Amino acid sequence: MALTNQRVDVPVIVDESKCLEKCHACIEVCPLDVLVKNPETGKAYMKYDECWFCLPCEKECPTNAITVQIPFLLR
Amino acid sequence: MTNTQHLKTDVLVVGGGTAGTMAAIKAKQANPEAEVLILEKANIRRSGAIAMGMDGVNTAVIPGNSTPEQYVREITIANDGILNQKAVYQTGKLGYEVIQELDSWGVKFQKDTYGNYDLKQVHRVGKYVLPMPEGKDLKKILTRQVKRHKAKVTNRVMATRVMVKDGRARGAVGFDVRNGDFVVIQAKAVVLCTGACGRLGLPDSGYLYGTYENPTNAGDGYSMAYHAGAELTNIECFQINPLIKDYNGPACAYVASPFGAYTANAEGHRFVSCDYWSGQMMLEIWKELNSGKGPIQLKMTHLDEDTISEIESILWANERPSRERFHQSRGENYRTHGVEMHISEIGLCSGHSASGVWVNEKAETTIPGLYAAGDMASVPHNYMIGAFVFGRLAGVAAMEYVRDVAHLEPDADWLAAEKERIYKPLQNPDGIPHTQVEYKLRRIVNDYLQPPKNTHKMDIALNKFVNYHDTLDLMGARDPHELMRCMEVHFIRDCAEMAARASLYRKESRWGLYHYRIDYPEKNNEEWFCHVNLKQENGNMTLFKRPVEPYIVDVNLEEEVYDVKVTSK
Ligand SMILES: Cc1cc2nc3c(=O)[nH]c(=O)nc-3n(C[C@H](O)[C@H](O)[C@H](O)COP(=O)(O)OP(=O)(O)OC[C@H]3O[C@@H](n4cnc5c(N)ncnc54)[C@H](O)[C@@H]3O)c2cc1C
Ligand code: SF4
Ligand code: SF4
Numbered sequence: 107m108a109l110t111n112q113r114v115d116v117p118v119i120v121d122e123s124k125c126l127e128k129c130h131a132c133i134e135v136c137p138l139d140v141l142v143k144n145p146e147t148g149k150a151y152m153k154y155d156e157c158w159f160c161l162p163c164e165k166e167c168p169t170n171a172i173t174v175q176i177p178f179l180l181r
Numbered sequence: 182m183t184n185t186q187h188l189k190t191d192v193l194v195v196g197g198g199t200a201g202t203m204a205a206i207k208a209k210q211a212n213p214e215a216e217v218l219i220l221e222k223a224n225i226r227r228s229g230a231i232a233m234g235m236d237g238v239n240t241a242v243i244p245g246n247s248t249p250e251q252y253v254r255e256i257t258i259a260n261d262g263i264l265n266q267k268a269v270y271q272t273g274k275l276g277y278e279v280i281q282e283l284d285s286w287g288v289k290f291q292k293d294t295y296g297n298y299d300l301k302q303v304h305r306v307g308k309y310v311l312p313m314p315e316g317k318d319l320k321k322i323l324t325r326q327v328k329r330h331k332a333k334v335t336n337r338v339m340a341t342r343v344m345v346k347d348g349r350a351r352g353a354v355g356f357d358v359r360n361g362d363f364v365v366i367q368a369k370a371v372v373l374c375t376g377a378c379g380r381l382g383l384p385d386s387g388y389l390y391g392t393y394e395n396p397t398n399a400g401d402g403y404s405m406a407y408h409a410g411a412e413l414t415n416i417e418c419f420q421i422n423p424l425i426k427d428y429n430g431p432a433c434a435y436v437a438s439p440f441g442a443y444t445a446n447a448e449g450h451r452f453v454s455c456d457y458w459s460g461q462m463m464l465e466i467w468k469e470l471n472s473g474k475g476p477i478q479l480k481m482t483h484l485d486e487d488t489i490s491e492i493e494s495i496l497w498a499n500e501r502p503s504r505e506r507f508h509q510s511r512g513e514n515y516r517t518h519g520v521e522m523h524i525s526e527i528g529l530c531s532g533h534s535a536s537g538v539w540v541n542e543k544a545e546t547t548i549p550g551l552y553a554a555g556d557m558a559s560v561p562h563n564y565m566i567g568a569f570v571f572g573r574l575a576g577v578a579a580m581e582y583v584r585d586v587a588h589l590e591p592d593a594d595w596l597a598a599e600k601e602r603i604y605k606p607l608q609n610p611d612g613i614p615h616t617q618v619e620y621k622l623r624r625i626v627n628d629y630l631q632p633p634k635n636t637h638k639m640d641i642a643l644n645k646f647v648n649y650h651d652t653l654d655l656m657g658a659r660d661p662h663e664l665m666r667c668m669e670v671h672f673i674r675d676c677a678e679m680a681a682r683a684s685l686y687r688k689e690s691r692w693g694l695y696h697y698r699i700d701y702p703e704k705n706n707e708e709w710f711c712h713v714n715l716k717q718e719n720g721n722m723t724l725f726k727r728p729v730e731p732y733i734v735d736v737n738l739e740e741e742v743y744d745v746k747v748t749s750k
């Protein structure tokens with residue numbers, strides 16, 4: 107089957123300059139398990155656009171690196 | 182090659198949310214020597230409906246404010262008489278102890294200047310709503326207690342089936358959603374606490390995960406109990422909520438109405454006399470929206486500045502804290518704008534309506550050794566306190582049960598077949614993505630199952646759901662995370678079929694909008710004053726009537742009809 111990679115606006119934005127390489131706090135608490143580390147940079151990012159905009163990731167981040175937006179379709 | 186992990190425990194709790202954490206704690210309190218394991222798809226620290234806490238207890242029966250008998254009466258009327266009163270009574274009776282225990286663990290409930298719980302009236306009769314303006318860390322507090330009681334936790338493992346042998350539950354299987362390991366857990370008793378089926382209907386926004394319920398709860402427990410052979414009930418009594426238009430949280434009258442806010446039509450007039458969520462209320466909302474007097478709103482503009490900022494401070498810190506940024510991005514303000522409300526997608530959830538796995542007043546399902554609690558167990562209008570109460574009952578009953586039973590070896594053939602079923606999408610990484618397969622399924626749910634219900638449309642729906650097995654076979658997954666979503670789509674399909682069959686079976690209307698049938702618009706107590714139950718029999722979904730258990734609290738349903746309509750406008 108043919109697959110395509112389409113661009114989507116994802117709700118979670120990580121400020122890479124503030125994200126700590128050794129930290130996994132947001133990744134551990136996300137109920138949907140949609141955040142991961144980029145193995146090359148050690149920074150967190152939203153890998154899957156499956157967000158409940160519930161905010162644990164943002165609340166548990168020690169450096170305020172995360173901003174959760176309301177997903178574009180609802181905004 | 183997939184790695185297999187074998188685990189063994191006395192009591193297995195599947196789903197470490199509201200009910201599940203309490204079940205584990207209470208099982209451990211009942212017998213600290215026995216082993217209790219929580220299997221959780223997410224991480225119990227922030228999982229489920231109360232991931233960000235709650236802004237209030239909806240069903241608190243506190244001495245001096247109400248009695249368990251009054252509570253049972255109110256729920257009996259709100260649920261049009263179809264309930265097991267003995268089970269509802271438990272929530273009324275044990276809720277107070279649960280609140281006191283949570284309080285002793287550091288959960289904050291609103292108190293008046295004398296230190297008494299400060300209850301508010303939202304229901305038609307009686308005060309049951311206890312605000313929790315500082316409720317956001319509920320889940321962290323529960324997690325601490327789980328650890329303190331030495332219950333074990335395995336996070337990020339999703340259960341897919343309960344193992345049943347000789348007619349009793351003896352464990353569960355699932356897989357690790359990060360490394361993909363196959364996980365087999367032998368247990369002497371299983372407590373299912375996996376929450377609602379929140380991803381049944383598709384929200385108007387079209388965003389798959391923009392649901393009222395936490396989208397991790399995809400009906401997993403409904404489906405697992407069904408495949409284990411347990412009875413389910415009231416599935417046709419859908420969950421439908423009045424929410425902020427486009428946003429998946431309540432507006433929220435429970436918080437704001439004690440301060441003087443109310444639900445109004447576009448002209449600013451009241452059309453419901455009571456803001457407590459019920460099918461009858463939802464029917465009035467549906468009618469108002471279709472009458473030309475919509476859109477409807479939660480009206481707060483008449484309140485003073487201090488009151489509005491207090492409401493904001495509660496609504497923007499707990500439960501659905503992203504409300505604030507939703508309003509801000511649209512330039513809306515409670516001082517100048519009513520909060521536009523609309524009807525949510527449909528779901529299955531006893532916490533709000535009544536559908537679930539059949540349980541009695543001890544949280545026992547119809548399968549020995551299998552217990553259920555919370556939004557997936559059939560105790561109507563049970564909400565958060567009901568989830569805690571039934572979690573507690575299930576934990577205690579399961580621990581009692583395991584005293585006299587031994588572990589049973591899993592059946593190797595059954596395990597191999599289940600393993601093959603689970604991992605199939607991974608063999609087909611270029612198969613159709615779960616997002617598209619799920620979107621189409623849930624669009625069919627919206628098009629054909631959303632009330633008002635129509636026989637012809639539901640026949641089409643049923644046919645499509647039955648045939649959807651073939652579509653599920655086309656799904657592909659590229660990693661264990663996508664595999665989790667694929668397996669959830671299987672659960673959603675099962676729930677959709679149950680919803681269609683149960684809705685077709687009950688040939689009357691009941692519970693306001695929840696089961697409003699165009700071709701049978703009236704309530705018919707002669708034929709349908711009963712539960713509609715279903716279960717798997719020889720591979721088929723079988724439906725049947727189950728009589729309502731004798732009442733323990735007298736209610737005259739002829740005289741006491743739940744009516745919240747306001748006519749003078
Ligand atoms: C937005 C919202 C607002 C609400 N407001 C209120 C309120 O103000 N007052 C009130 O009293 N009630 C309220 N409720 C209802 C109340 O929160 C629920 O009734 C209650 O929390 C349900 O508890 P539960 O244990 O059944 O589900 P949850 O707490 O959701 O727990 C289910 C758990 O199971 C896990 N799980 C799911 N599937 C699997 C699987 N296959 N394998 C392993 N784990 C799995 C999930 O990750 C989750 O941790 C609200 C609910 C929502 C969604
Ligand atoms: S808002 Fe919730 S679902 Fe979205 S990434 Fe953060 S924790 Fe996960
Ligand atoms: S919690 Fe913050 S610092 Fe930690 S990984 Fe996530 S974004 Fe980075």
